[in-house]
Amino acid sequence: MAYVLIIEDENVIRQSLRRLLEKRQHVVAEADSVESAVREQDLTGFDLIIADLRLPGADGTAILERAPDVPTIIMTSYASVRSAVEAMKLGALDYIAKPFDNDELLLTVERALKEKRLERQNAALKADLDRDYPVSGIVGTCKAMRDVFDRITRVAPTTTTVLVLGESGTGKELVARALHEKSERSDGPMITVNCAAIPDSLIEAELFGHEKGAFTGAVGARQGLVESADGGTLFLDEIGELPLAAQARLLRVLQEGEIRRVGSSRPRHVDVRLVAATHRDLSRLVSAGDFREDLYFRINVMEIRLPPLRERGEDLPDLARHLLERARKRLKSPPMRFSNETMEGIRRYGWPGNVRELENAIERAVILSDSTVITPDILGLRPDDAPQPDTASPGLSLEDYFRQFVLANQDHCTETELARRLGISRKALWEKRQRLGIPRRPRMEESQEG
Missing domain, CATH: 3.40.50.2300 (Response regulator)
Incomplete structure (x- = not known):
């Protein structure tokens, strides 16, 4: 009516x-x-x-x-x-x-x-989000998150390039979206690119486009993702994985506002605001020759560093309740709550997968729970779960934290349990073990996992 x-x-x-x-x-x-x-x-x-x-x-x-x-x-x-x-x-x-x-x-x-x-x-x-959460639905009241909100508010209205740093699962894309939504480009497109998900052989064509016949399989001209972001925001997630050749092309975009499609001699003008993100130490990559120093200085104009979940102790209860409410509404479940023991377990657990791991665990618990009260076992927490928030050394890189977590838990966890607690697949766990040189200790239970 x-x-x-x-x-x-x-x-x-x-x-x-x-x-x-x-x-x-x-x-x-x-x-x-x-x-x-x-x-x-x-x-x-x-x-x-x-x-x-x-x-x-x-x-x-x-x-x-x-x-x-x-x-x-x-x-x-x-x-x-x-x-x-x-x-x-x-x-x-x-x-x-x-x-x-x-x-x-x-x-x-x-x-x-x-x-x-x-x-x-x-x-x-929009009114609900603006009232409840200062920046685009990102939950947090601890000092580190208030600093994040302050930086977003200050830099969003500008055209300044922003580098978002933080471990996997901390919410770097949410920050990028907040920067876009609060900018004068909010009516324009926001194009998100995960640099780690595109093969090196294709990434230049994907980012910058190509002309017909530029390479085998290029049956027609194609606009690249950078060009698609013209007038808006380009978010390059995991920029540390970008090959050196693509880094050189990106540098020209930032310096001259130009792109050149693969196979073309004619430059095209683009107007994009770049937001980049990575969990890696770019200064170390520069020292190792894996990342261009001039590009590093171009993208590191304003830095926003997201704290890992283990350093946001006072935020955990509100964040967990927010994620529970969102999950149960999405899954059309009745009102649910955490038991006191579960909330204590959430506070004590280190959450190496950060907010993404917590969100996945809560969604799984909503699906599996036969009660309106979520218990520690349904959430997948155990009394001996490690690491504790106060035992993790401050300033650890994601790789160092992964190493510490695996070595501390592999004696009493199967590979499946380790992967679940890390918020990754068993295949990803195996690959990371290989890359970091962490040998897998044989266990009787694992031979039975199949």
Whole structure:
């Protein structure tokens, strides 16, 4: 049901429209001119206005100035492209010509009301987020997170390049989205690229595009992801994995605002704001010759460092409850809560996979729980789970923390349990063991895992 105002000077048409809309359960008010509508009605109380273009006194488009926030459909028997364009320029939501088809009119009305509903829902959701969480739904009140929020607020309105640092699972993409949404580019695109997920042989073509015939399989020209971000924000996640050749091309984008598609000699101008993220120590990569020093200085203009979850002790209860509420709504489960023992376990556990691991564990618990109370065993926590927040050395890299966690737990955990607690697959655990030189100790249970 919606509240609709019809402004039409011909009584027959006005009554016909009224009957048509009332059959759809809408509440209808009438006026025969803009002047009488303004005089007799509270225009802000309507969900939709349908006004004839030619009326006694002021034209129907005059209502647009009197009720700028109410969607308005203009109708006229003087159908022409010119009058339609002029009405739309003045702010009309849509336009319909008389004599109109009833079904066509109803479709136009329903489309207008749907857009209005979506607009209100989006405004309400945004208001809730802005009220509850200072930055795009990121939960946190500890000092480290308040510093993150402060930096986001300060740098978002600028065009400054931002480098987001933090372990895997700490929410680096959420920070990038907050920077985009609070910038003057928020109406433009935000293109997200995981540099680690694209093979080295394809990454230049993916980022910068290619011309037809540039390489085997290039059957046509293709726009790259950098070009797709023109006028908006380009988020390069795991930028430390970018090959040196692609780094050189990216440097030119930052220095000259230009790209050159693979196989093309003609540069193209682009206007993008770069946000980069990594869990790796870029200064070490520079020293090892794996990352360009000039690119490092270009992207490290403003740094935002996200703390690991083990350093956000006072945030854990609120964050866990927020994630539980979100998961159970998404899964359409009844209201649920953590037991006191579970909340204590959440506080004590080190969460090497950070927020992503906590979120995955909570979602799994919501699915598996037969009760409205989530217990430690359902969440997958045990009394001897390690590491403790206060036993982890501050400033550890992700690799060092991984090494410490595996060595501390592999004597009493199977590979499956280790992988689950780390928030990764067994294959990823094996690959990381190989890369870091951490031998796997044989266990009787593991031989039975299959």
